[in-house]
Amino acid sequence: MKHYAKKILSITSSLLIAAQQSFIAMPVTAVDYQSEAENYAKQIGLELNSKEAETVLSDLIDLNDDELAVKIDDNNNVIQVNGTLSDDTVDNSNDAKDIIAKASELLGIDNVNRELRLDNVSESEYNRLYTFSQYYQGIEMINSCVTVVVDKKTGQADFLNSSVVSDISVNTVPSVTAQQAIDAVAAKYGDTVCKYHKLVIFSEDNESFNLAWAIDTESSGTIYVDAATSEILRGVVIDQDIQQGYETPTVLIKQNNLLLNKKNPIRAYLDNENELKPIPFTIDIKKEDGKYLLHDTKRKIYISSNHSFTVNSVNSTYMPYQRYIVSSSDEKFLTEEIIDEQLTYNSDFLQISAGILNNAERSYDFFANNLGYTPNGDIFIIPDLKSAEGGKFDNAFSSSDRDTITLCFGEGDDDDIQSYGSDIDVVCHEYAHGVTNRKLKWSGSTGETFALNEAYSDIFGEYCDDTREWQHGTDHFRSNKNKYTSEDKDKCVRDLKKENYVPYDEETYRHLNGHAGSRIISHVAYLMHRYGIEDNDGMKLWFASLDYLPIGADKAKFIDCKTALLKAADDVYTDRKKRENAKACIMVAFNRVNIDRDKDLGDVDLDGDIDILDLTYLQNILLGRIKPNGIQKAKADVNFDGKITDEDAAQLSEFLVGTRDQFTPKIK
Numbered sequence: 001m002k003h004y005a006k007k008i009l010s011i012t013s014s015l016l017i018a019a020q021q022s023f024i025a026m027p028v029t030a031v032d033y034q035s036e037a038e039n040y041a042k043q044i045g046l047e048l049n050s051k052e053a054e055t056v057l058s059d060l061i062d063l064n065d066d067e068l069a070v071k072i073d074d075n076n077n078v079i080q081v082n083g084t085l086s087d088d089t090v091d092n093s094n095d096a097k098d099i100i101a102k103a104s105e106l107l108g109i110d111n112v113n114r115e116l117r118l119d120n121v122s123e124s125e126y127n128r129l130y131t132f133s134q135y136y137q138g139i140e141m142i143n144s145c146v147t148v149v150v151d152k153k154t155g156q157a158d159f160l161n162s163s164v165v166s167d168i169s170v171n172t173v174p175s176v177t178a179q180q181a182i183d184a185v186a187a188k189y190g191d192t193v194c195k196y197h198k199l200v201i202f203s204e205d206n207e208s209f210n211l212a213w214a215i216d217t218e219s220s221g222t223i224y225v226d227a228a229t230s231e232i233l234r235g236v237v238i239d240q241d242i243q244q245g246y247e248t249p250t251v252l253i254k255q256n257n258l259l260l261n262k263k264n265p266i267r268a269y270l271d272n273e274n275e276l277k278p279i280p281f282t283i284d285i286k287k288e289d290g291k292y293l294l295h296d297t298k299r300k301i302y303i304s305s306n307h308s309f310t311v312n313s314v315n316s317t318y319m320p321y322q323r324y325i326v327s328s329s330d331e332k333f334l335t336e337e338i339i340d341e342q343l344t345y346n347s348d349f350l351q352i353s354a355g356i357l358n359n360a361e362r363s364y365d366f367f368a369n370n371l372g373y374t375p376n377g378d379i380f381i382i383p384d385l386k387s388a389e390g391g392k393f394d395n396a397f398s399s400s401d402r403d404t405i406t407l408c409f410g411e412g413d414d415d416d417i418q419s420y421g422s423d424i425d426v427v428c429h430e431y432a433h434g435v436t437n438r439k440l441k442w443s444g445s446t447g448e449t450f451a452l453n454e455a456y457s458d459i460f461g462e463y464c465d466d467t468r469e470w471q472h473g474t475d476h477f478r479s480n481k482n483k484y485t486s487e488d489k490d491k492c493v494r495d496l497k498k499e500n501y502v503p504y505d506e507e508t509y510r511h512l513n514g515h516a517g518s519r520i521i522s523h524v525a526y527l528m529h530r531y532g533i534e535d536n537d538g539m540k541l542w543f544a545s546l547d548y549l550p551i552g553a554d555k556a557k558f559i560d561c562k563t564a565l566l567k568a569a570d571d572v573y574t575d576r577k578k579r580e581n582a583k584a585c586i587m588v589a590f591n592r593v594n595i596d597r598d599k600d601l602g603d604v605d606l607d608g609d610i611d612i613l614d615l616t617y618l619q620n621i622l623l624g625r626i627k628p629n630g631i632q633k634a635k636a637d638v639n640f641d642g643k644i645t646d647e648d649a650a651q652l653s654e655f656l657v658g659t660r661d662q663f664t665p666k667i668k
């Protein structure tokens with residue numbers, strides 16, 4: 001299968017722009033004659049006849065009358081198209097599919113109706129998103145999709161995200177029956193109730209593909225079984241083991257006046273002043289289908305107790321969810337006397353669980369009330385994750401699929417670290433993974449995409465926290481108790497405001513740990529805050545940028561984050577001056593950490609040259625004679641401190657006379 005448009009695009013890209021740029025400009029000059037099209041094709045190294053060349057180039061031109069920006073991955077697949085894709089408004093999924101049809105040659109799709117089916121329609125504050133899953137010979141391909149982003153103000157499609165695969169070859173006849181696959185799941189994970197099953201094309205990275213059975217289970221989520229070998233391709237990596245020593249199961253929750261009594265140890269918690277304060281929610285015990293559930297009915301958040309959770313592979317690339325439940329045949333369990341007895345017997349666990357539930361509710365409400373996002377399906381919390389050896393687990397993680405988000409928290413250690421669920425920004429960090437993974441399918445990523453995933457979770461965790469300390473995970477260190485400022489707190493998981501990371505360099509970054517790399521982007525968020533972006537605008541910018549980031553494992557780079565934030569600024573700010581200022585803050589922040597640093601830094605008058613006229617222009621800005629726009633502010637701030645000062649003028653002067661060969665950040 002040949003896709004000439006994609007070939008022309010990939011070849012012309014190296015001629016049109018520098019390799020570092022995130023997007024490439026489409027050639028949109030009209031081709032009037034077949035011979036001219038053929039000559040152009042030969043110039044860029046393609047042997048096409050005149051009709052082929054004219055058709056392909058015309059398709060590229062017709063896609064839009066103006067310049068489109070297109071992003072290509074390392075395998076020359078078009079993964080993003082940025083720009084108004086059609087003058088027509090998009091009112092429904094059929095209209096959205098028509099938009100994809102216009103770009104099908106670029107995306108490597110032969111037949112849009114045969115290869116794509118609507119998966120879901122979602123909305124953010126600014127956009128409506130139509131997501132279509134890719135199908136191969138009638139079988140759904142996991143993690144392969146196209147999303148059409150429609151501007152809600154104009155009704156036009158102005159962005160397209162794609163993780164579709166052009167050329168694959170998979171045998172679609174299974175050697176393993178569905179029942180054999182179900183038996184393989186039961187053999188590995190115990191008795192598992194299968195809700196439904198179907199054949200899929202499974203891939204973690206959109207490069208290697210397997211025909212697989214997707215076995216959707218009641219208690220272990222979706223497990224993928226190789227339809228040729230019965231091997232588990234992706235499944236549960238947490239074993240469930242009922243703890244011994246309890247005479248009866250401990251309780252799980254909902255909303256009921258039954259627990260609103262003074263003896264209930266969950267009604268209060270210790271604040272930073274070591275005073276008892278009421279928990280700002282009520283809990284309830286309810287029995288459903290023989291199972292007791294700790295449950296927030298409004299938000300569908302469940303907590304499970306009376307389990308030991310053994311982590312087999314914490315560093316696995318995928319952490320699927322489990323629906324942890326407790327069952328009992330004791331019909332007297334709901335009596336007040338029995339409940340009081342159980343609460344007293346296991347009050348430490350319930351105290352911790354109540355605090356985690358509270359933090360999970362705050363995380364849910366943060367996304368719902370501030371960013372307009374509520375998840376589909378249930379949220380499950382494992383509050384007492386154990387280590388592989390059965391001891392305390394000193395970490396937290398999350399996993400998600402289209403129906404469920406699972407948040408897992410270790411108990412900490414026996415020394416200074418208390419429950420990882422005790423800190424709101426840690427809980428929101430894990431919750432945010434569920435949000436980004438659902439929107440962008442980043443699970444299983446490595447390198448820069450993995451670092452971006454961690455950074456976005458840190459950033460949302462910080463904005464969810466009431467304090468703007470830009471430190472992640474301070475409150476679960478016991479030694480930080482009664483210390484109110486970030487300067488007083490001795491310990492944190494990650495400090496987002498300190499420049500204690502390795503400044504970005506693509507070759508150096510290949511060897512960085514993903515969490516260490518995440519601090520580069522997290523620090524950008526701190527700098528944007530320090531440069532003057534208000535909290536409400538900051539959280540909206542970062543969330544809106546998710547609509548414009550590449551979909552799929554290992555597709556997104558740090559430079560894409562900058563591009564997405566700049567595009568998000570057009571959504572968030574209606575006031576031109578505020579929008580320009582925000583874009584200046586974004587550009588300067590990325591300059592400081594050396595991501596896509598402005599090659600024309602110092603060209604303050606925007607004439608294409610860095611000369612004495614720029615120094616004069618900068619001095620007039622300092623004297624108040626000229627009001628710079630956002631781009632000029634970014635060009636003038638050559639020391640990346642978010643302000644235009646005499647130090648910027650001094651560095652520019654030294655650069656012009658040759659006593660310095662580059663601009664350097666101001667040392668704080």
